[in-house]
Amino acid sequence: MxxxxxxxxxxxxxxxxxxxxxxxxxxxxxxxxxxxxxxxxxxxxxxxxxxxxxxxxxxxxxxxxxxxxxxxxxxxxxxxxxxxxxxxxxxxxxxxxxxxxxxxxxxxxxxxxxxxxxxxxxxxxxxxxxxxxxxxxxxxxxxxxxxxxxxxxxxxxxxxxxxxxxxxxxxxxxxxxxxxxxxxxxxxxxxxxxxxxxxxxxxxIKAENIPIVPLYFAKKRPVIERDGMLILAEDERLELAPNEQIKQMDIRFRTLGCFPLSGAIKSSARNINEIIKEIEVATVSERVGRAIDRDQAGxxxxxxxxxxx
Amino acid sequence: MSELNLAKQQDLTKSVLKNLSPLRFITCGSVDDGKSTLIGRLLWDTKAVKEDQEERLRKDSRKQKDGLNLPEFALLLDGLQAEREQGITIDVAYRYFSTPKRTFIVADTPGHEQYTRNMATGASSAQLAILLLDARVGILEQTKRHAMIASMMGIKQFILAVNKIDLANYDRQIFETIETEFSEFALSLGITDIISIPMCALKGENVVNKDLDHMAWYEGPTLLEVLERATIRSKQTVGFRMPVQRVCRPNESFRGYQGTVSGGAVKPGDSVVVLPSGIKANVTNIITFDLVRNAAVAGDAITLELDRNVDIARGDMISSIDARPLVGHNFSANIICLVKSGIVANKRYWLKSSSKLQRVVVELISVIDLKSGQYDACDSFELNNIGKVKLRFEEIANFDIYDENPDTGSFILIDPDSNNTIAGGMISAKIEQVTNIDNSTDEEIIVFSMSLVEAKKLQQLEGFKAISDKVQQTQTTKGKLRDLLSDID
Missing domain, CATH: 3.40.50.620 (HUPs)
Incomplete structure (x- = not known):
């Protein structure tokens, strides 16, 4: 074999x-x-x-x-x-x-x-x-x-x-x-x-050592704050409003979708153990960063x- | 840092390897007994509810009637819009929570009588049932009905949650009366593993946290303590079974049979038999993605390699040689009807069990009157009816008796006209020969083989007692039975 x-x-x-x-x-x-x-x-x-x-x-x-x-x-x-x-x-x-x-x-x-x-x-x-x-x-x-x-x-x-x-x-x-x-x-x-x-x-993911997109791990990244969400400011198609300023922050993503609709979270979890620790004490659910869930009830x-x- | 966060940090440090399998359980009870509140309370007190969910919950909650300043727990569970509007639960909802000791999967099933089918759905995969009742009201027909369905679906462990005990003045006498009454009823169903707990789900007393203020008289465990130590039935004591899901042929030189072990264990070198063909072979390798293994046990998803090329297809059963399933054309079973259109006698249906689809004709025998617990002869099966049927297969079938192995003893019926799942069923016995027992002459011998549990149930039936003088009863092993039967034409 x-x-x-x-x-x-x-x-x-x-x-x-x-x-x-x-x-x-x-x-x-x-x-x-x-x-x-x-x-x-x-x-x-x-x-x-x-x-x-x-x-x-x-x-x-x-x-x-x-x-x-x-x-x-x-x-x-x-x-x-x-x-x-x-x-x-x-x-x-x-x-x-x-x-x-x-x-x-x-x-x-x-x-x-x-x-x-x-x-x-x-x-x-x-x-x-x-x-x-x-x-x-x-x-x-x-x-x-x-x-x-x-x-x-x-x-x-x-x-x-x-x-x-x-x-x-x-x-x-x-x-x-x-x-x-x-x-x-x-x-x-x-x-x-x-x-x-x-x-x-x-x-x-940890036990099986499964590869995942690096955006799940915290890192200093350029972000703007829009409608209460932290949006990654790396794509040139993102147009800034006059009052918006790019800041460098330690962030990561709990869920990934389209960049303009996915809010990042402030985090210092740079590896899988730190992510697991963070989730165990997290006080909000993972979909809170998803704009599309919030349009209306149900x-x-x-x-x-x-x-x- | 707030106290809540501190408490969570401490929980984390306690976090040890969860060495127990997850516990799947159901909650059942009558409409207003507070099932959703109870599960909401479990999620809340084990901190499975997050802040944004809480915020939405508080927004959606109607007036606070209790002054506890808690959100309406039921809204956590009643996820579909129609349910939120009607304020009732109409389908099975699955919820997940964990403690440092164990993870839990709970099926919240509706209390309305017309949704009995959803309860059966939830019960089919559960190892424990929580029967909820209102301490002021006591045991209802519904409570008994749910206990009966859960027991029939193979659940052995029960918790009687005597809820709203606060509204009964935390009265010990009331609790004990209910406890005794229910134990007597449960015994008549053969249920012996029951723990009764007085509680108030709304206030969280004796759910996760022990209540010492009002119920110092109660010395038993909390609900969560019972859930944490509930046992899961081992499937490893029965014969080896692996229904073949698919044949794996990545190249000319390799041929493996993929499936999940649904009973017993297997190791390289074991001799096995393939059913229905009866061909024997030896296991050479147990292959998984992680490693070539030296054994596999019930629950493991594996790929088996055999020492010779035999004709094996999806739906075949690979079994141990000395403890085989029952093989035949006719079986008796208990079924529950899941659709409005009902089950039509003598119609050809599809039957799916263990990855196998077969044609079957269903003969309706009797339906249970859920009020009295008695079986009545019937010629039709309607939605939510539970009863006994005879299955006649066109091709030879193999099953285990449900009580001995639920994985290989359960099936669903599919209507070929609508493609809908119309019934769930549990094999209770194999019928050796098909004859009407009342018309049998002295020369004719009819042989029934069934598990001891089933035989005991049969012996209790009035109909059986009436003809018991005509019946010779023998208790034997499967191996000896084969020898015995080989002497009969």
Whole structure:
């Protein structure tokens, strides 16, 4: 068995092992039951864990489906660099999709507001990409602990041909027996990380030594303060208002998305142990930095029904 | 630094390796018993609620009726808009919290009778059930119904949370009366592991923190203490099972079978049998991404390599040779109906179990009257009905009895017309020969094999007692049973 690599590490804590086993089971089940799966890859920490678990699930085979990145064009440049390097290192198949309306109609987070921008460049883009590929299953890294409406999401989450989610009428899901029966045009979103918490994700990244985008670690970076959020001021497309000044601050990101919509936090956590320590004593939840969650009450549920991840 | 932050810092220093598996549990109770408040309280007191969630919570909270200046905990859980508007929980919500000792996954399930199916969903993966009731009201039919469903779904550990004890003047007598009454009922279901706790979820008394001011008379553990030390049933004592999820063929020279061990253990050199073909082989390697392992146990997701090329496909079961699952065309099962359209007798459905899809015809036997606990003969199954059925497979099937191995003894039924999941089921016995027992002649022998637990239940049934003089009962091992059966045509 010379072709089998040796990835030996100390054994995982039982609760991480159980979460890992569950995720691997879901990956294998979907890959076996669906004709044309795809894995949504956002380059963030949850995606990094998802990718690692996918590699584990099929080993010694390569991941038997492509990765799909919905690129709004406004991601942090460090995310794209990281993505491209990883794809090369693990010999993965990546599909990067950008909604052409973005360029054609010059849709930006500054001109169209976060809600419309997100709808066009993320939700609609995702639906277009899924239609293009005719995927019947899409893996996502969503976790039930992230947000109230996600707490009720199934592991196999059924979508109509126009990608709608009906939270009032979900298929019952008992034991770990998942119903993958669909008609042509319908699809399933599968969530292997459903039962993970933010703390589990970080502990697993540490235990498994999973590479993540460096923006998660604190460093002195140029930022401006806008609408109560700290915005990274590295991209030349960021136009400063007269009263805005770039400051150098020790910051890091708890979640990564589009740079104009992702707020940084002041932090001195420069390595994974310090991040875990910081999270254990954190007094705000991770999505507080996400502008799109704050538009209105129940805003995630509304976006999800429309097809947002 | 505030006191709260200091307290959290101290928690962190106590943080030791969590050596226990996560505990999955459900909460059930009647509509106004305060389930959501109880879970909210658990999240709150274990500091799983963050400031921004708290801020939103306080913003959304209606008037403060208790003067405690706490937010409405229930809003933490009722995540869907419809629920916030109606003020009730309509679906299963999963919540996560942890203490330095353990992590927890809790399924908050609705109390309304029409949502029994959601309770069954939550119970299917739970190891413990909290039955909540109002101390002023005592045990309701609903409490008994939930205990019955949870017990049927295989839950062995119960906590009776006697809530709102403050409104019953912290009266010890009231608590003890409820405790005794419930224990007697539970025993009739075969439930022996029950801990009763007097509490006030709203004020947090005996939930995470012990209340010594009003309930010094209560010497038992708090709710969290019981949760922290609850046991998880080992699946390693039964025979080795690995349902094949997929065949892994990265190149010409390698062929591995991927799946999760769902019972027992396996090591290289073990002889195994593949079902339904019956072909035997030996395990050469247990492969995982991390290392080639020298053993795998129940729960492990692995890739098995065998010493010979045999025809194995998704849905096949790799099993130990000496402790095999039951194999046959006919099984009896308990099922719960999950859809409004119900279950139609003698219709062909899809049955999914352990990564295998099969065609099955369902014969309806009886449905349980949740009020009396009695089974009545039936010819249809409606939403939330629980009852007994006979499964007739077109191709040979293999199962374990649910009580012995829930992973290989559970299934779902899928309607081929709607593709919806219409029922969840638990195998209770294999039927050796299909004949109507009442019409059997003296010459005919009908053999039923079932677990001891199932046999005991059967013996208690009135219908069985009536014909018990015609029945010869033998207790034996699976191995001896095979020899015994081989003598019968």
């Amino acid at each position: 010379s072709e089998i690599e040796n990835h030996q590490k100390p054994p995982l804590e039982p609760h991480l092992k159980e979460l890992e086993n569950e995720a691997i089971f879901i990956f294998r089940e979907v890959a076996a039951e669906f004709e044309n799966p795809v894995m949504l890859y956002s380059v963030g920490k949850d995606s990094s864990v998802l990718l690692h678990l996918a590699r584990k699930a099929f080993y010694p085979e390569k991941i038997p489906f492509p990765l799909l990145h919905i690129n709004t064009g406004w991601k942090f440049s460090q995310m794209i660099e990281f993505r491209d390097e990883l794809i090369k290192r693990y010999e993965l198949e990546l599909i990067s999709f950008t909604n052409p309306r973005g360029a054609n109609e010059n849709v930006t987070p500054f001109t169209h507001g976060s809600a419309l921008y997100t709808d066009i460049m993320k939700t609609q883009a995702l639906r277009m990409a899924l239609d293009d590929g005719q995927y019947d299953a899409a893996f996502g890294g969503a976790r039930r602990d992230e947000e109230a409406s996600r707490a009720k999401e199934r592991i196999y989450s059924f979508r109509t041909p126009d990608h709608r989610w009906d939270p009032r009428n979900q298929r019952p899901e008992l034991w770990s027996i998942y119903n993958g029966m669909i008609r042509k045009g319908e699809s399933v979103r599968a969530f292997p990380l459903s039962n993970w918490t933010e703390s589990d994700v970080w502990q697993y 805003s995630m549920e509304m976006k999800k029904r429309e097809g947002y991840f």
